[in-house]
Amino acid sequence: xxxxxxxxxxxxxxxxxxxxxxxxxxxxxxxxxxxxxxxxxxxxxxxxxxxxxxxxxxxxxxxxxxxxxxxxxxxxxxxxxxxxxxxxxxxxxxxxxxxxxxxxxxxxxxxxxxxxxxxxxxxxxxxxxxx
Numbered sequence: 471x472x473x474x475x476x477x478x479x480x481x482x483x484x485x486x487x488x489x490x491x492x493x494x495x496x497x498x499x500x501x502x503x504x505x506x507x508x509x510x511x512x513x514x515x516x517x518x519x520x521x522x523x524x525x526x527x528x529x530x531x532x533x534x535x536x537x538x539x540x541x542x543x544x545x546x547x548x549x550x551x552x553x554x555x556x557x558x559x560x561x562x563x564x565x566x567x568x569x570x571x572x573x574x575x576x577x578x579x580x581x582x583x584x585x586x587x588x589x590x591x592x593x594x595x596x597x598x599x600x601x
Contacts, residue, residue: 491546492535502554506561516569520576536577543587556594563597574601 505511518525519533544552562570578584584591584598591598 491548492551502558506558512566512569516572520572540577540583540587543583543590552594556596559591559596559598567601570598570601574598 505515514524515526515529517523518529519536522533525533539547544555547555559570574581574584581601584601588598
């Protein structure tokens with residue numbers, strides 16, 4: 471679910487849907503550590519996800535698939551997508567909780583997907599219970 475969020479934000483950036491998993495060809499080009507360590511890059515990706523503005527091709531694709539990612543609890547995500555998403559979500563929860571709230575407000579305003587995917591998220595080390 472929100473695991474991608476961020477491959478948020480890098481979520482952040484999943485590419486084309488391909489078969490049973492999301493295509494990772496664009497993801498492999500992204501330096502997620504750089505995004506986590508650069509407020510400008512992080513904000514640019516969030517502006518895309520929240521407002522649809524200033525999107526890179528990768529962030530635009532993530533914005534398009536975000537509803538499906540949330541609805542299916544990231545069922546088409548690869549292990550690498552999930553790993554990066556978990557890192558990003560934990561970073562955001564700790565350092566940028568306001569961005570987590572904005573993402574949830576945009577993509578899961580009733581928090582039904584957050585609740586549906588809670589167990590899976592906890593298995594990945596992500597706890598959204600305070601949101």
